[in-house]
Amino acid sequence: MIHRMDTDDWPAGAALTLAEVPAPGFRAEMAGHIHAFHGRTVPFEARRFDVALRDARGRLLAGVAGVMSWGWLFIEAAWVDEALRGQGAGRRLMARAEGHARAQGCHAAWLDTFQAEGFYRALGYEPFGVLEDYPAGQRRVFMRKRLA
Numbered sequence: 001m002i003h004r005m006d007t008d009d010w011p012a013g014a015a016l017t018l019a020e021v022p023a024p025g026f027r028a029e030m031a032g033h034i035h036a037f038h039g040r041t042v043p044f045e046a047r048r049f050d051v052a053l054r055d056a057r058g059r060l061l062a063g064v065a066g067v068m069s070w071g072w073l074f075i076e077a078a079w080v081d082e083a084l085r086g087q088g089a090g091r092r093l094m095a096r097a098e099g100h101a102r103a104q105g106c107h108a109a110w111l112d113t114f115q116a117e118g119f120y121r122a123l124g125y126e127p128f129g130v131l132e133d134y135p136a137g138q139r140r141v142f143m144r145k146r147l148a
Contacts, residue, residue: 045069047104051096053089062089064097073101073147075111094123098147107148114140 010016019026035044046069053062062080066073075097080090098109110128113120114135117127125143134140 042070049097049100051093051100053084053093062093064093066097066101068101068104068106071105071107073098073106073109075109078111078116090119091123098145102147108144108146110142110144112140112142114138117141117143 035046038044046067048065048067050066051064052060055061060081061084064078065076067076068074075094078090078094080093101109109125111120111125115138120143123145125145127141128144129142131140131142
């Protein structure tokens with residue numbers, strides 16, 4: 001649902017809206033404008049990749065989704081099926097993602113987590129920031145690791 005909002009102080013013909021379900025391309029459209037703005041002073045390039053473990057039928061068993069930009073690897077998401085947890089699958093996938101990023105010139109990695117801080121600490125990540133009560137009653141921890 002889109003709600004039209006006040007238009008008193010906006011340019012003629014402009015309309016302020018609030019979309020409770022954003023259009024599929026909205027975030028990409030905004031990112032294009034933001035990257036163009038930053039690109040005038042600090043050129044921006046982001047390269048996405050994933051590392052996936054799949055069974056013989058193609059079902060995802062574990063994966064890491066990453067983005068490399070400005071010499072940093074950002075771990076967007078990492079997941080391991082419950083049946084494989086504690087067997088080294090996550091550690092091996094993270095090592096592969098970090099190795100790929102290192103080979104592409106990344107000097108460091110960062111991520112955020114609210115359930116796997118101990119796992120990432122064991123991989124050499126260190127906290128650099130915390131959001132308390134995000135989600136409620138927990139902490140979201142921002143972590144980083146030198147790759148080079």
